[in-house]
Amino acid sequence: MKQIPVALQMYTLRNEAEKDFRGTLQKVAELGYDGVELAGYGGLTPKELKNTLDGFGLRAVSSHIPLSELRSSVDDVINDQLELGSRYIVCPYLSPEERSEEEYFRLIDDLNSIGAKCFQEGITLCYHHHEFELATLSNGKTALETILSETNPHWVKAEFDIYWLTYAGEQPVEWLKRYQGRTPLVHLKDMTTDGERFFAELGSGGVDLGSVLDFGAHSDVDWWIVEQDDSKIPPIDSVRKSLEYLRQIKV
Numbered sequence: 001m002k003q004i005p006v007a008l009q010m011y012t013l014r015n016e017a018e019k020d021f022r023g024t025l026q027k028v029a030e031l032g033y034d035g036v037e038l039a040g041y042g043g044l045t046p047k048e049l050k051n052t053l054d055g056f057g058l059r060a061v062s063s064h065i066p067l068s069e070l071r072s073s074v075d076d077v078i079n080d081q082l083e084l085g086s087r088y089i090v091c092p093y094l095s096p097e098e099r100s101e102e103e104y105f106r107l108i109d110d111l112n113s114i115g116a117k118c119f120q121e122g123i124t125l126c127y128h129h130h131e132f133e134l135a136t137l138s139n140g141k142t143a144l145e146t147i148l149s150e151t152n153p154h155w156v157k158a159e160f161d162i163y164w165l166t167y168a169g170e171q172p173v174e175w176l177k178r179y180q181g182r183t184p185l186v187h188l189k190d191m192t193t194d195g196e197r198f199f200a201e202l203g204s205g206g207v208d209l210g211s212v213l214d215f216g217a218h219s220d221v222d223w224w225i226v227e228q229d230d231s232k233i234p235p236i237d238s239v240r241k242s243l244e245y246l247r248q249i250k251v
Helices: 010-019 019-032 046-056 067-082 101-120 143-150 161-165 172-178 209-217 235-248
Strands: 005-010 035-038 058-064 087-089 124-128 156-161 184-186 222-224
Touching: 005 010, 005 235, 010 019, 010 035, 010 235, 019 046, 019 235, 035 184, 035 222, 046 058, 046 067, 046 087, 058 222, 067 087, 067 101, 067 184, 101 124, 101 143, 101 156, 124 209, 124 235, 143 156, 143 184, 156 161, 156 172, 184 209, 222 235
Parallel strands: 005 035, 005 222, 035 058, 058 087, 087 124, 124 156, 156 184, 184 222
Antiparallel strands: none
16 A cells, blocks of 8 residues: 655645745744645745755645646746746636636647647646536536546546545546546635535545545555635644644544
8 A cells, every 4th residue: 555645735834834834844844844835925936936845845746826827838838847847737727708608618728738738748737726616517417527537647646635626416436537647736625514624634524535545555646735715724834733633543
C-alpha cells in the first residue's frame, strides 16, 4: 500500500498569507505538510518562491491558475511551473457566465489545446470542479462527465473535490473508481452533518473519507490536498486538525 503525501491548498490560509506569505508557508511546514498547492505566489518570483519552499522543506505540488490566464498566457504559466518544480497546473473555477452549454464546449476545446501544450513540457493539466458541474446537460450527462469524456485523457486530468461531489449527492469513491488513471490530485474536505452542510475539519463531519482514502492507497492518486474554503475556527487550527486526523489514521 503506497504512502500518499499530503499538501495544503494555500487558499485556505489566504488571509494569513496576505499578511505574511513566507511566515505562513513556514507554519505549514512546521505543522508537517509535505507540500502546498498554490493560489498565487505572494508577490515572489517563481525562483524566489522555489528557494523559499526548499528552505522550508515543502514541495510545490500544483498551482491553481485562472482560466483567463491559461487562455492568454499558458506558455508563461508553464515556464513558472517548471521553475517551481511543480508537475501540475489546475484550472480552478468557472465564473457564472462561463457555465452555459456553449461555454462548456468552448472550455473543452481550450482544455485540450492547453493540456497538449502542458503535456509537451512534462506538466499535467487538471480540472477542478465545484457542485455546478454536476448539473445535467442536454446530452444527459453532467457537465463534469462531458468535460472528461470530451477531453484527451492524456492531456486533461481531474482534481476531484470530495466535498463538492458529496454536496451534489454523489459518492466520491465511485467517481475515483470510474476515472481511475485521471485523478492524480484529490481535494480532501469534510462537511458538517447539520442542515447547513458547512465546511468541516477532516474526520469531524459526514463525508465518506474512509472509502476515498482506502481506494486512494491502491490508485493513481499522487497527492491528497487539504482545503477548507471557510472555517469557524482559526484557519491555521483547522488545517492542523485535518492533518492530525490524517496522521492518526496513518495516511
